[in-house]
Amino acid sequence: MDTCNRGPLTGPAETMAGAPALRLERLSKSFAGVPAVSQATLEVRRGELFSLLGASGCGKTTLLRLIAGLETPDAGRVIIDGVDMTDRPPYERPVNTVFQSYALFPHMSVAGNIAFGLRQERLGKAEIRDRVRAMLELVQMADVGERRPHQLSGGQRQRVALARSLAKLPKVLLLDEPLAALDRKLREQTQIELINIQAKTGITFILVTHDQDEAMSMSTRIAVMAAARIVQIGRPEEIYEAPASRLVADFVGRVNLVDGEVLACESGMAVIRAADGSGELRVRHGTVLMPGAQVWVAVRPERLVIGDAPPTDGVNRGHGTVSEIAYFGDMTVYHLASPAGRRVRLTVANAARGAVALPRRGETMAYYWAPDSGVVLTQ
Numbered sequence: 001m002d003t004c005n006r007g008p009l010t011g012p013a014e015t016m017a018g019a020p021a022l023r024l025e026r027l028s029k030s031f032a033g034v035p036a037v038s039q040a041t042l043e044v045r046r047g048e049l050f051s052l053l054g055a056s057g058c059g060k061t062t063l064l065r066l067i068a069g070l071e072t073p074d075a076g077r078v079i080i081d082g083v084d085m086t087d088r089p090p091y092e093r094p095v096n097t098v099f100q101s102y103a104l105f106p107h108m109s110v111a112g113n114i115a116f117g118l119r120q121e122r123l124g125k126a127e128i129r130d131r132v133r134a135m136l137e138l139v140q141m142a143d144v145g146e147r148r149p150h151q152l153s154g155g156q157r158q159r160v161a162l163a164r165s166l167a168k169l170p171k172v173l174l175l176d177e178p179l180a181a182l183d184r185k186l187r188e189q190t191q192i193e194l195i196n197i198q199a200k201t202g203i204t205f206i207l208v209t210h211d212q213d214e215a216m217s218m219s220t221r222i223a224v225m226a227a228a229r230i231v232q233i234g235r236p237e238e239i240y241e242a243p244a245s246r247l248v249a250d251f252v253g254r255v256n257l258v259d260g261e262v263l264a265c266e267s268g269m270a271v272i273r274a275a276d277g278s279g280e281l282r283v284r285h286g287t288v289l290m291p292g293a294q295v296w297v298a299v300r301p302e303r304l305v306i307g308d309a310p311p312t313d314g315v316n317r318g319h320g321t322v323s324e325i326a327y328f329g330d331m332t333v334y335h336l337a338s339p340a341g342r343r344v345r346l347t348v349a350n351a352a353r354g355a356v357a358l359p360r361r362g363e364t365m366a367y368y369w370a371p372d373s374g375v376v377l378t379q
């Protein structure tokens, strides 16, 4: 995952002046009175690889179709490259969509599939030929241009679909779960290819996915959706390290959540009494919390450190009985039952194997975590 995480937006597109590639203003759409997208507001900069992340049914495809003009919103605006496109039909919008089902023309060659849309636009023969060749090279398919779709693997077909959509040089490319049908290895490889293609073309990508790892590793920024709403927008590390709510913390990665009450909050340090009677927790927190407020403390499993001898004072400590151990090759996940009956999840990178004697099932395990390893959530 780290290999392709680009962090903040970099690259040539960043320096381009002008309007954002896409702006949505309070965009809403219901089906038979049930909201599929509710008040979606967001701005995507040019050259971003922006993801819409959320569980199945939360409204991602509907939002993409609203951007493409394939659905008419009940309210709100769609502004693409500074132009209000809300009332424009799909074919007048400078966007193209790659769907999960590749929808290639089976009777046409790979090159024919890519050329199809360009012929419709009545481009000249030479220009079409050059563009098709460039696109085939871009997706590393130059040697199979004459094949038919059925002679290709799933991954290759998806690359043709991508090339076909990119050939028209859209301002914004919409991708609806484009990798969902690929097996894990091929998916990871194609994720990296997609990032490279996006960087080479500078075209703004909006990627729909329900796969948090995919969104985390590929995106410049992510909009997390739940029940028709955008619940948080941020860079992958912001979403992961500073989730805005329990819902986001729980959906993006694994998290230990403890509910409690704020006892004090001074110079950025919150003291919280755990509701299960397990004691007080100290969490470094950016904003002021009122004593008495009901909150949740969220700590990622990899932030818990095994041991009972923390190197510094003022850290949070806990212990529990190991109830489950799951080995994942690169890491091991421990489930503990705390004395208060809470389930605690802790991960250990296996690079550290052998360095400490790891507990076995049924044994007691002590752990600690630093105040700046947790976050306080108020909703």
Ligand SMILES: Nc1ncnc2c1ncn2[C@@H]1O[C@H](COP(=O)(O)OP(=O)(O)O)[C@@H](O)[C@H]1O
Pocket: 031, 035, 036, 054, 055, 056, 057, 058, 059, 060, 061, 062, 063
């Ligand atoms: N054409 C439609 N008619 C009726 N309901 C729809 C239609 N399209 C989507 N929905 C409903 O809208 C909600 C969001 O669907 P969708 O946007 O496809 O979610 P996602 O892509 O996140 O899985 C779902 O409850 C779905 O059943």
Ligand SMILES: [Mg+2]
Pocket: 060, 061, 062
């Ligand atoms: Mg969908």
